[in-house]
Amino acid sequence: MPFVPHTEEDIRSMLDAIGVESINDLFDEIPADLRHDLGDEKPLALVPEGLPESEVARLMRGRANEDGAPLCFIGAGAYEHHIPAAVWEITTRGEFYSAYTPYQAEASQGTLQLLYEFQTMMASLTGMDVSNGSLYDGASSLAEAILMAVRANRKSKSKRILVPRTTHPHYRKTANTIVMNQGITLEELDYNAEAGHIDPASLSDEPGDFAALVIPYPNFFGVLEDVDVLTDWAHAHGALVIAVVNPLALGLLKSPGEWGEKGADIVCGEGQPLGVPMASGGPYYGIMCCKQALVRQMPGRIVGRTVDLDGKPGYALTLQAREQHIRRSKATSNICTNQGLMVTASTIHMALLGAEGLKRVAAQSHANKQQLVEKLTAIDGVSNAFNRPCFHEVVIQLKTSASDVLDSLAENNILGGYSLVEDYPELGNAILVCATETKSSTDLEHYAETLQRILNK
């Protein structure tokens, strides 16, 4: 095949094949008034004239000021943590400042060493044998973990995956979009209404037909699942265990490698809480670790440590024969890059905090959540939805409309939580509230007082 752009005939035959008149028809889903059709004579009516840089800067500052500096109690997958100033100062140095893992591996020993250290930190945090150099984000890391489990679980040959409803709803949607066309089905597992976790007693004793069980930890409600029992149940039924974790919480909680008798098999999750600021949903990054036995099924890049001809230590990309530039359509995944810059920040962040620092951040977040729950549930008409232990996030039930209450809080410069009404209507007027170490006692008190005032109106 010649490497030339599509010819008119190519384009015509492709359009005919899918039954479309013109390329513009492919954009029909976008409302006409938002479109500037290609080849059209009319100007881009909705785009204003260009502005000088100074005026753009002033405009954007003004817009940013409109956001104010609200007190944020929303978590639901992205978490506000203190990031030491040194983290991004070092990350944005010229030597590190790239989004990519190097293709000319040997030319970038510093970057490779950093990735190697990242992998070491993640493996030790999750209790797994190996880590890759990261994936796109938490949601797609779950999809990759599912694809990996189906490839790896050759005994079960099943293409069904048990996914609890306590897994982040966006993760479930994303994973389904990615895996459904490969014939993989995600079977929902409902949670216990009092506890907000997967009740091990609700699991079937029948021999199952599942490639894997997904265990979120903490789960989307902030609740700690009964990981030991669930892990042993999965293994007894021939399923692998995919842990979806908040890596920061693992500073305090039992690592997936220690769950049950044999530990989880694959660990994935969102890396954002480790040094990546909350920024309109991204860029964040996904983590992926596994046991040694599954390493050849793991997607993404892995950096290994070796010695050169003179016996000096050096770093190299390893297991490349599985990747798409060599293995083509049979590659373990089509992940061809990662979120290198976010990983750089995380590695520096973890190095600055150390294991002890991570543990303290996790413990303080948990304590603040605890304090907030006590203050909030002391208010008439506010209750804790579940009776199980939570990490730094909790489901609070209200007697009045969740969205009205959240709107009123926002008018008072408080982002009070994430409404669960759409994803979990059975929970009523429920909101998911998070308190990290960034909140002071005064902040927690201020939230509780404001909420009480709003509810008493």
Add this chain to the structure above:
Amino acid sequence: MSNVPAELKYTKSHEWVSLDGDTATVGITDHAQDLLGDMVFIELPEVGANFEKGDDCAVVESVKAASDVYSPLSGEVVEVNEALADSPEAVNNEPYASWLFKLKLSDISQLDEMLDADSYSGVAADDSH
């Protein structure tokens, strides 16, 4: 010129077969290992798996490529060479002793469709050009 033992049968995709009753022992040829280079990992099928002739059933991974191994005949896997897990380089050193798996054949007549040593030598020679 690579080594092509006269007593074995071959495929165009560089597998060799030796027959004992209705059980076929399968490996990759000297020519194949030479093309692939140093082996680092061999992914073997599960015992009990059933393959049709031509199915991909194993992967040989060298420092420069990972290639599928195709089942030369139809049948059920009755044994795999576990020793290759720890010493994949055996395939480089002794390709005709380092078998990958054994198949209990479902249709022994398929053997007639395989290449003999002479024909395979021709295939391998063309390949090297």
